Amino acid sequence: MAMESDVRLVGVTKRFGKVTAVDGLGLEVSRGEFVSVIGPSGCGKTTMMRLIAGLDQPDAGQIWIRGERMERVPPYERNIGLVFQSFALFPHLDVMANVEFGLRMRGESSQPRQEKAVRALRAIGMENLARRRIEQLSGGQKQRVALARALVVEPALILLDEPLGSLDARLRIEMQSELKSLQRQMGITFIHVSHNQGEALVMADRIAVMNAGRFEQVATPTEIYKEPRTRFVAEFVGRNNIFEGEVAESRNGIVRVQTRHGVFAIEGRGRAPAERQKITFVVRADSMRTVDAGGPPTENVVSGVIKGLEYAGSVMLMVLDLGSDQELKVEQHESLSLGRAAPRHGATLTVTWTAADAHLLPTPSLTAHHMPEEERDVR
Template identity: 50%
Template sequence: MSVAVRFVNVSRRFGAVRAVDAVTLDIAVGEFFAMLGPSGSGKTTCLRLIAGFEQPNEGHIEIFGETVEGVPPYKRNVNTVFQDYALFPHMTVGENVAYGLMIRGIGRAERETKAKNALAMVKLGGYEGRRPAQLSGGQRQRVALSRALVNGPKVLLLDEPLGALDLKLREQMQEELKALQKELGITFVFVTHDQGEALSMADRVAIFNDGKIVQVGSPPDIYERPQSRFVADFVGSSNVLSPAFATAHGGTAKWTSLRPEKIEVHAPGSPVPGPSAHADGEIKMISYQGAVTRFSVETGDTRLTAEMPAGAADFPEGDNVRLIWPKSAMVTMEDGA
C-alpha cells in the first residue's frame, strides 16, 4: 500500500508521563483512519505529532515519504479541524475560510473564489458574508472543515470535531464527512473517544490505551474479533468469559469475548441446535433500549448480558431462562487482562 503517514517506534514524553509509547503505524493514502481510545490514551498526542504541534522524543515520522521531525506545522502539507472550531469571530465566514490563503500570499480574487468553492463543497454556498455568531454549531463546524480543505492538504486531521454537536446532527455530519472523504480522496485521520463514530466512518481503526496501540483493523475486525479484554469492553459491550466457562461451553481454554447480540433468550428447556452452546439462569435485570432489550442473566457464578430485538423475548425479571448462542460467536483473545 502507498503510505501517507508512517510512525516508527515513536514516543512522546511529558516529564515522567509517556503519552505515546513506541507507536509504529502506517496510514494508507486515501484512507479514512480513526484513532480511538479513552481520554489520556495517546491518540490526540499522535495527531499533534502528525500536525507538528508536538515533536517526538524518540522514533521517526514520515508524511508521504518525507521526514518531518523538526518541520514546523506550516511547512507540512496537513491541516487540522478542531473540536472548538477556532473561528475568528470578527471575520466573515468567507474571510475565515480564505485566511490561510491570505497568509500564503494568494491574491484576493483567487482566494475569494477558492473560499466560495470550498464552502459550496460543505453545503454552505452563499454564507460568505455571515459572521460565525450567526451560524449554528453544525454550520460553524462546516466552516472549520471548509477552511481546512481550501488549502488542498494531503492529510486532513480531525480532532474530535463532532464532540460539541447534538446526537442527531452528529450522525448527519458523520455521513457527510464520510461522503466528502470519498469524493475528495484525501487521507483523513480522525481522533475520537466515541466507538460508534469510529466504526461507522473509518476504513481502519487503531485502538489506543496507555500510550500504545493495542489493535488495528477494519471496523468488523475490531468489533467481531477483539484481541484483548480492553478492546472487547471499549468497543461496544461484551461478555468476557473466563477460560473455565469457555471450556465448559464448547470453547477454548482462553479468555473469550461473546457479544450480547449473539445470545438469544429462550424459555427453560428449549432445544439447543447442534453447533450452539447454552447456559441456564435467572434474569436479574431488564433494560429496554428502544430497538433492543438487554437481559442480564445470572448463570452460576457468571453474569451474561443478552440483547434481543425489542419484543422478541417476553420474560419478566426473576424468570428462569435458557441462553443459546453459536459456538462460533465465542472469540478467543490474546490478552484477558
C-alpha cells in the same frame, strides 16, 4: 508494502515528565485512507495528533509523511489541515473570511480564493451563512466551518480531533456521511480521533484502538468488532461478554472450556490450545438467543436473573446476573421475542449461542509482543 504510506509512525514516543503519553506507536496510513483512533480519555490520542501535526516533537521514534521525515519540517510546511477543538476560529471575522484564511496566507488572489471558499462552504452546507460572524453560529456550525477551513487548502492530510463532539445526534449522523463522501471525493487521507466508537465504525476504513499510549489493535471495523485481539478491545468496542476459563478438551476444531458458569464450546478456527491452558473468549451480546429453559440446545446455555432492561428502537438490551459477579449482556431484536412473554426485571432468562459465535482471544503469552519488532523502540 506496495504503495508508499502517506503517514508512517515508527516507535513514536512522547513523555510529559513521568507520564509517557504515547509509547512506541507504529502506524502506516495509505493515501486516501480514513483511519479513526478510538480510546479512553487520556490514552494519548491528542498527543499523537499534535506530534503528527508538528505542534510537539517526539522524544523517540520517527514520523514520515509522503516519504519524508518530519523532524525538521515546521507545522505550516507539513501540508496538513487541522480540525482540533483547541484551534479556534477567528470570532471577529465572518464565515467566509475564516474559510479563506489559509488561501490568503498562501497569497492566492481574491477570485480563486472566493471560488474555492464557496465550494468548501457548499460542501458543508453552509454557503447561505457565508456572511455570518463566527460568534453568531451554533457549536455544530462552528465545527463545520473549521472543517471547511481545513478542506479549502486541499491538504495531503487532515487531522480531526473530535470534530463532531458537540453536535446533536441527528446532525452528527448527517455530518458523518457528508464527511465521509467529501473525504472519498477529494481523496484526502484522514486521521480522525473520536470518543464515539459508532462514529468510527461507520466512517473509518481502519480503526486504531489506543490504550495507555499504545495501539492494542489496528484493523478494519469488522475485524475490530468481530475479532477483537485483546480483552481491552473486546471491552471497549461493542457489547461483548467476556468469559475466562480453562481448556477442558480440544478436539476436531472445537475447544471446550470450563468456566465458573459451565462448559462452553468454541470453534477453534485453526487454534488448538492445550488442555488446562487458561483462556479468554468473547461472545457478542447480539449473538445471544433466548431459549425456553429445559428446551433443546444442551450446549452453550446459561441462565441468569434479569437485572437490567432497556429498549433501544426495535432492539432490547438486557443485563443478566449470572451469579459470582458475572453479568451477561444480551441484545435481542424484537422480532425474535415474538410469541414469548415480555421479559421482566427479576425473571430468570435462559440464553444460548453457537460455538461459531464465540471468539477466542489470543492468549497473553502470544499478545504481549504483538507489535512488529521493527516498530518498537526505534530511534
